[in-house]
Amino acid sequence: MAIVLADDPRTLVMAVAGWQVALNLMLAPLSAYAADSLDDQQKGLLGGMLAFAPAFAALSVIGVAMVPGDLAHQFALIMLIVAMSFLPLLARATAPAFGAVASTRRREQGERPKAQTLWTLWLVRLFVQIAEGLVFLFIFYFLRTVSSGKLSVGEYAWTNAAVQLAAIPVALSVGRLSDALNRRKLPLMAMLALIAIGLAGMAMTGSWTAVIASYAVFLMGSNSFLALHSAFAMQQLPDPERFGRDLGLFNLTNTLPSLTSPMLAAIVIGRFGYHGLLGSLAAMMVIPAAILWRLKIR
Numbered sequence: 499m500a501i502v503l504a505d506d507p508r509t510l511v512m513a514v515a516g517w518q519v520a521l522n523l524m525l526a527p528l529s530a531y532a533a534d535s536l537d538d539q540q541k542g543l544l545g546g547m548l549a550f551a552p553a554f555a556a557l558s559v560i561g562v563a564m565v566p567g568d569l570a571h572q573f574a575l576i577m578l579i580v581a582m583s584f585l586p587l588l589a590r591a592t593a594p595a596f597g598a599v600a601s602t603r604r605r606e607q608g609e610r611p612k613a614q615t616l617w618t619l620w621l622v623r624l625f626v627q628i629a630e631g632l633v634f635l636f637i638f639y640f641l642r643t644v645s646s647g648k649l650s651v652g653e654y655a656w657t658n659a660a661v662q663l664a665a666i667p668v669a670l671s672v673g674r675l676s677d678a679l680n681r682r683k684l685p686l687m688a689m690l691a692l693i694a695i696g697l698a699g700m701a702m703t704g705s706w707t708a709v710i711a712s713y714a715v716f717l718m719g720s721n722s723f724l725a726l727h728s729a730f731a732m733q734q735l736p737d738p739e740r741f742g743r744d745l746g747l748f749n750l751t752n753t754l755p756s757l758t759s760p761m762l763a764a765i766v767i768g769r770f771g772y773h774g775l776l777g778s779l780a781a782m783m784v785i786p787a788a789i790l791w792r793l794k795i796r
Contacts, residue, residue, distance in 0.1 A: 499573075499577075500512075500513035500516065500517075501513045501514060501517065501573065502569060502570045502573045526743075528587075529728070529732070531587075532544060532732065536732075540677065542672075542673040542674060542675075542676035542677035542682070542685075542726065542729055543670075543673050543674055543677055544673070544729050544732075545669070545673045545676070545725040545726040545727070545728055545729030545730070546669045546670035546671070546672060546673025546674060546722070546725060546726070547670065547673070547725075548669070548724075548725035548728055548729075549665055549666050549668075549669030549670065549721045549722060549725045550666055552662050552665075552717075552721055553659070553662040553663045553665065553666055555662075556655070556658050556659035556662040556663075557659050557663075558576075558579055559655050559658075559659070560652075560655050560656065560659055561575065562575050562576060563651075563652065563655060615734050615793065616731065616734050616744060618789060618790075618793055619727065619730065619731050619734060619793075620731075620747065621786075621789060622686075622727070622786040622789050622790050623724070623727050623731075623786075625782060625783070625785055625786040626690070626693065626720060626723055626724065626727075626783075626786060627724075628759065628782075629693065629697070629720070629779045629782060629783065630720050630724070631759045632759050632762065632763050632775065632779060633697075633716065633776075633779070635759050635760065635763050636763055636767065636772065636775075637658075637713070638651075638654050639772075640700075640709075640772045640776075641654060641657070641709065641710075641713075642654075643772065644704065644705075644706055644709050645706055657710065661710065661713055661714045661717050662717060662721070664714055664717075664718065665714070665717045665718040665721040665722065666721075668718040668721075668722050669718075669721055669722040669725050669726070672685050672688075672689065672722045672726055673722075673725065673726055673729065676726060676729075682726065682729075682730040682733070683790060683791075683793065685722075685726055686723060686726060686727060686730065686790060687787060687790060687791065689719045689720075689722045689723035689726065690719070690723060690783050690786060690787045690790070691719070691783075691787075692715055692716070692718055692719025692722070692723075693716055693719035693720050693723065693780075693783055694719075694780045694781075694783040694784075695712075695715055695716075695719070695780075696712050696713065696714070696715035696716025696717070696718070696719055696720075697712075697716055697776050697777070697779045697780035697783070698712075698776075698777065698780040699711070699712025699715060699716075700712040700713060700716065700773075700776045701773045701774075701776035701777035701780060702773070702777075763775065766778065
């Protein structure tokens with residue numbers, strides 16, 4: 499509401515900043531609630547289901563853009579979508595006690611995850627979020643360049659929504675497979691490979707079809723990786739009484755890249771172009787893969 503009512507740049511920036519703070523304050527306990535509510539054998543499936551979020555977000559953009567009228571009407575629809583998304587959570591009569599369900603098997607065996615493992619996973623996720631943040635920052639302009647300036651905002655919205663939807667079955671399948679095999683590292687490594695392949699494909703080709711196909715591969719890898727990684731992180735939380743705090747720190751991997759991505763993108767694109775940046779990001783995926791490979795977990 500404050501964004502709609504803002505009548506000068508300072509008020510608008512403050513409203514957007516307030517919304518971002520509120521969003522982060524909501525995500526940390528929501529993630530902790532999921533960690534409390536599910537045991538380890540279901541977290542892979544939960545990770546796969548998290549991939550619905552970016553796809554529904556892309557569809558929401560299309561719906562909001564179709565609303566007639568001014569910005570206030572569009573934001574009214576956004577607020578309605580947010581309110582409706584909380585109805586399933588509010589419908590639950592009770593919530594489990596902190597740590598009552600999560601990591602059940604590990605606590606029964608007297609095991610305790612190491613905080614070092616959690617920080618290593620945090621670093622791995624940071625690299626992927628940097629790549630994803632940079633791609634989403636300029637992907638519209640890159641696709642518009644590939645289409646020789648013919649791509650409209652509406653066409654981009656539909657294209658992005660279709661590609662995001664295509665990533666859902668991949669994330670769900672990877673999550674289910676991870677649960678069935680009781681392994682997290684190898685599926686995460688496979689998704690890092692998909693990210694690198696998608697980025698390299700966009701960097702090396704100039705045709706519209708090949709670029710969109712590569713973009714789809716990238717999204718399949720990144721959406722699946724981030725979703726499965728969230729589930730894996732929940733499984734590695736060292737202290738059930740600190741789930742909210744630890745997952746709040748994980749949420750910084752979403753925030754920190756946004757502080758540096760615009761400047762980094764401007765510098766690299768200005769000197770090497772879109773293809774140079776995409777190729778650099780593809781090569782950068784070797785770093786999180788190496789860190790993850792050295793982690794002594796299944």
